[in-house]
Amino acid sequence: VQLQASGGGLVQAGGSLRLTCAVSGLTSSNYVIGWFRQAPGKERNFVAAIIWSGASTYNADSVKGRFTISRGNAQNTVYLQMNSLKPDDAGVYYCAARRSSIIVTPPRLYDYWGRGTLVTVSS
Numbered sequence: 001v002q003l004q005a006s007g008g009g010l011v012q013a014g015g016s017l018r019l020t021c022a023v024s025g026l027t028s029s030n031y032v033i034g035w036f037r038q039a040p041g042k043e044r045n046f047v048a049a050i051i052w053s054g055a056s057t058y059n060a061d062s063v064k065g066r067f068t069i070s071r072g073n074a075q076n077t078v079y080l081q082m083n084s085l086k087p088d089d090a091g092v093y094y095c096a097a098r099r100s101s102i103i104v105t106p107p108r109l110y111d112y113w114g115r116g117t118l119v120t121v122s123s
Contacts, residue, residue: 001025003033003114005095010120011085019080019117020072021095029053032098033078035069036107038116039091046105047093050078058103063089085121092116 007019021033034049048059048069057069068081078095096110 001031001097001112003095003097003112005093005114005117008093008117008119010122013086013121013123015085015121016081016083017085017119019082019093019095019119021078021080021114023076023078023095023097026052026097030099030101032100032103032110034096034098034103034105034110035078035080036094036096036110037089037091037119038094042091044094044107046107048080049103049105051101051103053101056103058105060105082119085119087121087123090119090121092118 002024004022029052031052035047036044038044050057050069054071066084070079094116095114097112098110
């Protein structure tokens with residue numbers, strides 16, 4: 001399984017960005033794709049996740065109402081639409097895959113990781 005996050009950049013507070021996770025190598029629909037972020041000097045934290053079939057999503061409380069995770073029409077992509085960005089949303093964003101159809105939040109429970117994409121939010 002390979003994942004590649006893209007779409008990061010510099011945005012002003014209140015602005016929007018859409019991150020893309022390109023996914024390949026999944027052998028079934030029993031996977032969860034999650035987004036995580038890591039600020040400098042801090043631990044990696046859960047942001048949002050989606051069951052690969054698209055049946056269910058879950059967002060961290062800190063992003064509810066602002067971020068939306070979704071499957072792409074191309075079927076091999078997962079998007080993270082981020083609106084009303086705050087300086088606290090800044091960091092390196094990673095997408096990861098978990099061999100299960102149950103959404104969980106701890107990063108250690110995800111099996112595959114891609115390289116991250118940097119999001120910078122200016123105040």
